[in-house]
Structure formats: structure tokens, C-alpha cells
Amino acid sequence: MSATTAGRGAPHHVGHLDEVTEHEPATRVDVPAPGGGEAVLVLEDGRAFTGRAYGATGTTVGEAVFCTAMTGYQETLTDPSYHRQVVVMTAPHVGNTGVNDEDDESGRIWVSGFVVRDPARRPSSWRSRRSLDEELAAQDVVGISGVDTRALTRHLRERGAMRVGVFSGDALREPTTGRRLETSELLVRVLDAPAMRGADLAGEVTTPEPYLVEAEGEPRTGADGRPLTVVALDLGIKSRTPWHLARRGVRTHVLPATSSTEDVLALQPHGVFYSNGPGDPAAAEHEVGVLRDVLAHRLPFFGICYGNQLLGRALGLGTYKLTYGHRGVNQPVIDTATGSVEITAHNHGFAVDAPIGEEFPTDFGRAEVSHWCLNDRVVEGLRCLDTPAFSVQYHPEAAAGPHDAGYLFDRFCDLMAAPRTTPDTPSPSAPSRTTEENA
Numbered sequence: 158m159s160a161t162t163a164g165r166g167a168p169h170h171v172g173h174l175d176e177v178t179e180h181e182p183a184t185r186v187d188v189p190a191p192g193g194g195e196a197v198l199v200l201e202d203g204r205a206f207t208g209r210a211y212g213a214t215g216t217t218v219g220e221a222v223f224c225t226a227m228t229g230y231q232e233t234l235t236d237p238s239y240h241r242q243v244v245v246m247t248a249p250h251v252g253n254t255g256v257n258d259e260d261d262e263s264g265r266i267w268v269s270g271f272v273v274r275d276p277a278r279r280p281s282s283w284r285s286r287r288s289l290d291e292e293l294a295a296q297d298v299v300g301i302s303g304v305d306t307r308a309l310t311r312h313l314r315e316r317g318a319m320r321v322g323v324f325s326g327d328a329l330r331e332p333t334t335g336r337r338l339e340t341s342e343l344l345v346r347v348l349d350a351p352a353m354r355g356a357d358l359a360g361e362v363t364t365p366e367p368y369l370v371e372a373e374g375e376p377r378t379g380a381d382g383r384p385l386t387v388v389a390l391d392l393g394i395k396s397r398t399p400w401h402l403a404r405r406g407v408r409t410h411v412l413p414a415t416s417s418t419e420d421v422l423a424l425q426p427h428g429v430f431y432s433n434g435p436g437d438p439a440a441a442e443h444e445v446g447v448l449r450d451v452l453a454h455r456l457p458f459f460g461i462c463y464g465n466q467l468l469g470r471a472l473g474l475g476t477y478k479l480t481y482g483h484r485g486v487n488q489p490v491i492d493t494a495t496g497s498v499e500i501t502a503h504n505h506g507f508a509v510d511a512p513i514g515e516e517f518p519t520d521f522g523r524a525e526v527s528h529w530c531l532n533d534r535v536v537e538g539l540r541c542l543d544t545p546a547f548s549v550q551y552h553p554e555a556a557a558g559p560h561d562a563g564y565l566f567d568r569f570c571d572l573m574a575a576p577r578t579t580p581d582t583p584s585p586s587a588p589s590r591t592t593e594e595n596a
């Protein structure tokens with residue numbers, strides 16, 4: 158809307174705009190756009206985009222995915238589920254609020270590359286401590302700016318997520334002669350990169366040592382009178398998850414992804430939680446085995462995202478790769494029990510294969526799809542009907558994102574606080590499988 162058009166209905170604002178134009182024009186043009194020399198983004202199918210180096214200069218490869226979140230780039234960057242992915246932001250202006258010391262979801266940035274259209278020339282937030290490009294450079298994350306991210310996103314939407322490389326600085330030149338490399342030569346490096354399908358990555362992001370997140374305030378107790386205790390398997394956990402449990406009076410032992418069933422049971426938890434995480438659920442054999450033991454012990458279970466996919470596999474369902482996945486903070490999901498719609502945060506490239514709208518038998522009794530996505534009917538949640546277990550494909554911890562799904566943490570706490578039912582017979586022996594293996 159031009160100032161003139163706005164002026165007809167809003168004279169007060171026109172006055173304000175005039176004032177800004179008169180007194181502050183220089184501040185808008187004196188700040189150079191962040192970013193260095195030329196950078197090139199090359200997709201696995203040979204399509205290339207040129208832009209400017211943003212953050213660290215050099216080479217990076219990974220899976221190209223797009224994220225439609227308008228806010229929360231700091232949480233996106235530090236979400237371990239993005240490990241080995243080059244994230245394209247569809248929001249055109251990124252970096253506006255800089256980087257602060259409070260919003261990280263883990264101890265570092267995990268994306269393997271970052272693609273933006275128009276980076277903020279300077280951060281503007283009372284919480285900002287440094288600019289986004291400084292932070293990317295400090296953590297050695299190669300990025301590219303000045304890319305037509307709408308064209309790139311449309312390409313990924315039509316052709317699907319694929320491998321990508323971002324190259325800048327010396328990476329664009331032949332080392333001995335200094336000759337500028339052709340796109341076809343850069344493409345060779347992209348095609349050398351490992352694919353996401355089949356990748357078992359939780360071990361690369363998990364905590365090396367167990368740690369405890371204590372309950373905040375008065376602890377909540379279980380039916381046995383003990384303070385409610387969760388064992389959370391860290392497959393790439395976001396710090397907001399134990400925080401949600403802590404503020405509900407629950408203590409959380411966070412364990413490495415390699416932990417055994419014995420490690421889990423030794424802590425005598427009231428419930429077990431499986432976090433989000435990177436990689437292909439079809440590759441997580443160890444974690445699925447532990448979860449089948451947990452289900453056989455009838456320990457209350459809650460899983461988020463990767464945890465939902467692993468519950469699916471533990472029940473004997475398959476998983477498959479979506480064409481381009483769901484990544485953003487405004488995905489509509491319907492709850493099949495109530496018919497209510499939640500606006501939710503997503504970050505997933507795989508999904509569970511299960512029938513919507515009917516109960517089905519599993520290796521641990523009957524189950525049903527509890528939530529599905531209104532955009533594309535992808536399964537977004539599982540509810541076991543004979544075993545105390547449920548999970549969602551999306552992010553009730555919602556950092557960044559809306560808080561519609563926060564009730565799921567309450568549901569998990571109530572499930573853990575309820576009197577335990579008798580342990581069932583040992584884990585059934587049917588092997589878990591993936592749809593792709595079956596195909």
C-alpha cells in the first residue's frame with residue numbers, strides 16, 4: 158500500500174511516515190546488506206541459484222528443505238532435527254531480531270546450511286546480542302543470501318526435497334589455477350553427499366551423558382506417592398520439552414539415544430518419552446527395540462515427531478518419505494476424537510503409514526490415528542487403545558510456534574499419575590518393518 162493510499166483512511170499514519178522520511182532517510186541506506194562475495198547454490202538435479210555468501214564462507218552439502226515459519230529462525234537453526242539439512246526460509250526477510258541468549262533449542266546451530274532472500278541489515282530487538290550473520294559465521298555455518306527463495310521453494314515443492322550444495326569463497330575456484338568452477342563441477346560434490354533416506358542420525362546429535370532436569374516448584378506425585386519421573390530418550394531433544402514437563406511438576410532424566418531397556422527401567426520412571434530427531438525412522442532399529450520393551454512393560458509412553466514415527470514402527474506400522482515434508486508453524490491438524498483443529502508447528506520429512514478413521518490391530522493391541530493434517534491427510538498422531546501410549550508428529554513444545562497443542566503434556570502427566578495396570582506378557586516377537594522395505 159502506498160503512503161498516498163494509506164493516507165486516505167489514516168491521516169495520522171501518513172503524518173508519521175512523512176516524519177520518518179524527512180528525518181531518517183540516511184539510516185536506511187548507510188547500513189550495507191550483510192553478506193560477502195558470490196555464492197552458488199546447486200541442487201542435485203542441476204538447477205543452480207547465485208547469491209551472496211552469508212554467514213561462513215566455504216562449502217556445505219545436505220538435504221534442501223523449505224521452512225514456511227514467519228518467526229523463530231533461531232529455534233529453527235538450533236533444532237537438532239535439522240541436522241544435515243540446508244534450510245530455505247520462505248519468509249523473505251530474515252535476521253530482523255538478531256540472535257539472543259535465551260531462545261536456542263540446543264547448544265548449537267544444527268542446520269548444515271541456511272538460505273535466505275533478504276537478510277536484515279541490522280538486528281532490532283532488546284534481547285538481541287549479535288547479528289544472525291555473525292552467529293552463523295561464528296558457528297561455521299555456510300549460508301547464502303539474495304536467492305529467489307520463492308522460485309527455489311516452488312522447485313522443491315514440484316520435484317521434492319533433494320540434495321544441495323552451497324559454495325562460496327575459495328570453494329568456487331580450482332585450488333591451483335584459481336579458475337572459476339562450473340556448475341557441473343560443483344554438482345559432483347552435491348552428488349557425493351549422503352541421502353536422507355536410510356540415515357540413522359540420532360547418535361550424532363544425542364547427549365553424550367545422561368542429565369536430569371528437575372521439576373519446577375512443587376513436584377507432582379504418581380499413584381505410588383513418588384515424584385513423577387520421566388525418562389526421555391534424546392534423539393535430538395529440544396530444550397523446550399523438558400521445560401514443559403518441569404513446569405508441570407515432573408522431573409526428566411534425559412538419556413543418550415544408545416541407552417538400553419535396562420538403563421531406562423533402572424530409573425523406575427512413571428513414563429517414557431521419545432523426542433524429535435533427525436534422520437529416517439526406518440533406520441532406528443535400536444530405539445524401536447527399546448520402545449517395544451517399554452510398551453510390553455505397559456509404561457506410559459509419549460512421543461513427539463521422530464518419537465511418533467518410532468511408536469508407529471514399534472507397533473508394526475510402516476513409515477515413508479514425504480515429497481517435501483512439513484516445516485513451519487501454522488499447519489492445521491484435526492483431532493479425530495473431538496473434531497477440533499489445532500494450529501501446530503511441524504518439522505518432518507517422513508510420516509507414518511496408517512489408516513485414518515478406523516481402529517486397526519497392532520503388535521500391542523488396537524490403535525487409531527489420533528490426528529491428521531488438513532492440508533494433505535498425512536498422519537499426525539497415534540493413539541493406542543490397549544496400551545498406555547500415544548504420540549504426535551508435530552510439536553506441542555512449539556518453539557517456535559502456537560501453543561494449541563500444549564494440552565498433550567497434561568495428557569501425558571495424567572497418564573503417568575494414574576494407577577499402573579499390570580505388566581503384560583513379554584514383547585511379541587514379530588519384527589517391526591517399514592513400508593519401503595515392504596514395497
Ligand SMILES: NC(=O)CC[C@H](N)C(=O)O
Pocket residue numbers: 238432433434435436437438461462463464504505506507508
Ligand atoms: N522433527 C523431527 O523429529 C523429524 C523426524 C524425522 N527426522 C523426519 O524428518 O520426519
